[in-house]
Amino acid sequence: MTEKVEAPETGTEAEKSAKKVVKVVKKNNTQETFKSSRGNKYIFMFTNTRKVQALLDAANRPDGIQSETLLTRLLMDQVLEGNEYDFDYFEKKIANKDKSDEITLEDQDGNQTTYHMKWPGLEAVERLLDGATDSQGKFVNSVYYDALMKHVITDKVDWKYWDEHDGYAEVMAEADAYINTTLQNSEFQEVMVAAYAFLIRKFQ
DSSP, rough: OOOOOOOOSSSSSSHHHHTOOOOOOOOOOOEEEEEEETTTTEEEEEOOOOHHHHHHHHHHTTTTTTTHHHHHHHHHHBBBBSSSSSSSHHHHOOOOGGGGEEEEEOOTTEEEEEEEEEOOOHHHHHHHHHTOOTTSSSSSSHHHHHHHHHHHHHHOOOHHHHHHHHHHHHHHHHHHHHHHHHHTTTTHHHHHHHHHHHHHHTTO
């Protein structure tokens, strides 16, 4: 008669139980004060889970892709405590020196051409970036560069112009860097990133 051999346990009961434990964030503190790198204080408020879910749903475009424009507007309206927070409020905190830029190119004959750029505004930049994101969530450079030529570069340039002039790649790269640097260094971006992180942390 063959002796029955018990299969070895793959882990202790404590280990098995430990694998099932998921740590969650306590929601006792529904308010948080955030101090920006510029020293300004903002109060973030968490209302309730259902309202937050509705907020996140409302930030989606009809194609299901999250819209930065809608999201930041909802964060300002429903997460930041106070009625003064909107695009205009944060626009005033962008320094005048950051509201323009230029790049000068020199061709093979030594002729120089200067291209000027202007800051179109926070909301316009958000919409510009949203507009360049297609229904699959992919960023479309042709759409983006078209918007840069229309709303950021103040000189008269379009696709036909670049068929006859050199410097397309350099000017587009400079305009893109200018827009993104100004946005990333703004009080607006710092506060919106912190507010969204607070929301997601409390939403767990």
